[in-house]
Amino acid sequence: METLTGLFNYWIVIVLMMTGFYIAIARGHLVKKVIGLNIFQTSVFLMYITMGKVRGGTAPILKDGVETYTHPLPGVLILTAIVVGVATTAVALALIVRIKESYGTIEEDELAAADREGA
Amino acid sequence: MRENRILRIVAAKLLIPYILLFGLYVQFHGDFGPGGGFQAGVIFAAGCILYGLVFGLAALRRAVSPVVLEVLGAVGVLVFAGTGVATMARGRNFLDYDAFGAHGQHWGILVVEFGVGLAVTAVMLSMFFAFAGRGKGGASG
Amino acid sequence: MSDTVLVDILVLVLLVCTALVIVRMRGILAAVMLTGIYSFLGASWMLILDAPDVAFTEAAVGAGISTVLMLGTISLIGTQAKEPYRSPWLPLLIVTATGAALVYGTLDMPHYGDPEAPIQVYPRPGYVELVHPDTRDAFHPPGKEGAHPPEMPNVVTAVLASYRGYDTLGETAVIFTAGVAVLLLLTGGRRRKGDRP
Numbered sequence: 001m002e003t004l005t006g007l008f009n010y011w012i013v014i015v016l017m018m019t020g021f022y023i024a025i026a027r028g029h030l031v032k033k034v035i036g037l038n039i040f041q042t043s044v045f046l047m048y049i050t051m052g053k054v055r056g057g058t059a060p061i062l063k064d065g066v067e068t069y070t071h072p073l074p075g076v077l078i079l080t081a082i083v084v085g086v087a088t089t090a091v092a093l094a095l096i097v098r099i100k101e102s103y104g105t106i107e108e109d110e111l112a113a114a115d116r117e118g119a
Numbered sequence: 120m121r122e123n124r125i126l127r128i129v130a131a132k133l134l135i136p137y138i139l140l141f142g143l144y145v146q147f148h149g150d151f152g153p154g155g156g157f158q159a160g161v162i163f164a165a166g167c168i169l170y171g172l173v174f175g176l177a178a179l180r181r182a183v184s185p186v187v188l189e190v191l192g193a194v195g196v197l198v199f200a201g202t203g204v205a206t207m208a209r210g211r212n213f214l215d216y217d218a219f220g221a222h223g224q225h226w227g228i229l230v231v232e233f234g235v236g237l238a239v240t241a242v243m244l245s246m247f248f249a250f251a252g253r254g255k256g257g258a259s260g
Numbered sequence: 261m262s263d264t265v266l267v268d269i270l271v272l273v274l275l276v277c278t279a280l281v282i283v284r285m286r287g288i289l290a291a292v293m294l295t296g297i298y299s300f301l302g303a304s305w306m307l308i309l310d311a312p313d314v315a316f317t318e319a320a321v322g323a324g325i326s327t328v329l330m331l332g333t334i335s336l337i338g339t340q341a342k343e344p345y346r347s348p349w350l351p352l353l354i355v356t357a358t359g360a361a362l363v364y365g366t367l368d369m370p371h372y373g374d375p376e377a378p379i380q381v382y383p384r385p386g387y388v389e390l391v392h393p394d395t396r397d398a399f400h401p402p403g404k405e406g407a408h409p410p411e412m413p414n415v416v417t418a419v420l421a422s423y424r425g426y427d428t429l430g431e432t433a434v435i436f437t438a439g440v441a442v443l444l445l446l447t448g449g450r451r452r453k454g455d456r457p
Binding site for chain 1: 298314333341375441
């Protein structure tokens, strides 16, 4: 029981991660794949931030009279990761726009068929 | 339909100055509260994008020139790297802000976060221009 | 139990429900809006986890810029998607196996909020004082009682810009490169001065 209350935050984050993973591999539309990857990414961020939390702690902004702070370092790493994530999403979306103009379709199976025919 | 447009215009005119002001606040108070370069850059870009959505892409192009944006993005990165070179020129390691004297850390962080905010604003707005301007002849308001 | 336990459970339930609905959603426009909502709920959860800087960034970037870019994309490519054409059993199997392996991995992790977790204790306790040069004097003033307010209270910004400043330089370069890549892909250098209205 104590394992359950101690760990269920991580398990919920794992459920979210697997949902994003499922969308990325089971859907053929390229934009949905990008959406699945975004969901996966955000849940990984949630996991890192969950690891830094201290019970009874507060945000890591120094103030007189506060004894316990949540660990600031996961936040620093995730700040960088969020911005890099949106950068790669933007490039992926630009590529999708060009693919649509080149091939006329955005579905993965039609793209593979067009490539196989040597188009 | 006319009432809808007037509503949007009035609401945007009320909101956009405060959004931009809040972006500047977040930029320069990043060392006292939550905030910093990335958040401020994105908030500033969001304010400008709202202007573009309500008043039209041509109006946004007149207000913020895309060519200037491309230059500003590079300038932001250069400000950051230039701070590092300046600390090296003063005899210490790359990006070692103690080279700037007694309050060196504070000054160094302020300048560096400003560079980051500039770069992020410029890049986000450039990407918006690239996506919105690609339709048939450019999108309308 | 913490005093925000009801809000915690509500936000977590909404997060899971939003993610599951996005799986089933066929219309791309609705999926994009739900992704924006998912990012915003994630930002609320990060705020509950005492990380306001990260929550700020996630809300602005995930629910703001990312949604705008996706809407711009679907305005260029259309919003219809085909019926899922593959059988879902193989992806479900892969996802379940990976999830089970991850859950098995978390059984060794320290419990949520544990102050004795290795991340809080190593390399040394007092990480805040170590990383933040102003606090060394503010909180242990030599021969002075009563600490004055530290010069830079926000530890996350201080670490990001000073202690890990080199990483942040790399990240700014990544943002700039992504902007250049998007401009090359979508405007292709065809634009000359005075060409476009």
